[in-house]
Amino acid sequence: MEYSYFEHLLKLHNTTVYRVAKATGIPNSTFTDWKNGRSSPKADKLIKIADHFGISLDLVFGTDVGKSAEIDGYMRVKARKMVPVIGEIRAGSPIITNETLLGHEFADIDNVDDYFYLKVRGDSMKDCGIVDGCLVLFHKQSYADSGDIVACLVDGNCATIKRFIQQGRNVTLCPENSDYSPMRLTTDDFESGNARILGVAAEVKIMLK
Numbered sequence: 001m002e003y004s005y006f007e008h009l010l011k012l013h014n015t016t017v018y019r020v021a022k023a024t025g026i027p028n029s030t031f032t033d034w035k036n037g038r039s040s041p042k043a044d045k046l047i048k049i050a051d052h053f054g055i056s057l058d059l060v061f062g063t064d065v066g067k068s069a070e071i072d073g074y075m076r077v078k079a080r081k082m083v084p085v086i087g088e089i090r091a092g093s094p095i096i097t098n099e100t101l102l103g104h105e106f107a108d109i110d111n112v113d114d115y116f117y118l119k120v121r122g123d124s125m126k127d128c129g130i131v132d133g134c135l136v137l138f139h140k141q142s143y144a145d146s147g148d149i150v151a152c153l154v155d156g157n158c159a160t161i162k163r164f165i166q167q168g169r170n171v172t173l174c175p176e177n178s179d180y181s182p183m184r185l186t187t188d189d190f191e192s193g194n195a196r197i198l199g200v201a202a203e204v205k206i207m208l209k
Helices: 005-010 017-024 028-035 043-053 057-067 069-075 186-192
Strands: 081-090 101-107 115-121 135-140 149-154 159-165 172-175 182-186 195-204
Touching: 005 028, 005 043, 017 043, 017 101, 043 057, 043 069, 043 081, 043 101, 081 135, 081 159, 101 115, 101 182, 115 159, 115 195, 135 149, 159 195, 172 186, 182 186
Parallel strands: 081 115
Antiparallel strands: 081 101, 115 135, 135 195, 149 159, 149 195, 159 172, 172 182
């Protein structure tokens, strides 16, 4: 796709490069380099642009789609859905949940409405691969099985990612880092609304720097 066609899409949808960059997660610098001829967008980014504007991949890739091995590989994932990345969640001490939309990320799921990504800040879950800056895909649900990794609201408005362990009426939100202490609750906390499960982790995506 030529940059001139991308500019046409911007005008057609009355939007800006900044808004597209924020919605797709593509850095502004990528669009700048593309415009100035310093580079061309990779296939994964073109797919994000196509999904954002609701256009076919043929329009984005042109008539030589079948000739590119790289694009052929990405065509296998075109059925994946774009899931919203909302806010950030601390994997150490809980912070106030911020549901500001940060962008979108691909996920192999059936129904976008059933999932959300949260961006992690902190290292209390590093021993199970949830590290600072990664994205965790959560299935929206208000319950969990003992052993699940959950996004949980504590005290009504503070969110954290922890492993959910239940023994009878006792609930422990366990870190995966020995430098942190577990949070001890009871089922009464969940029944009263003092604590609430937002979702159960389905996938961890490490974001490249």
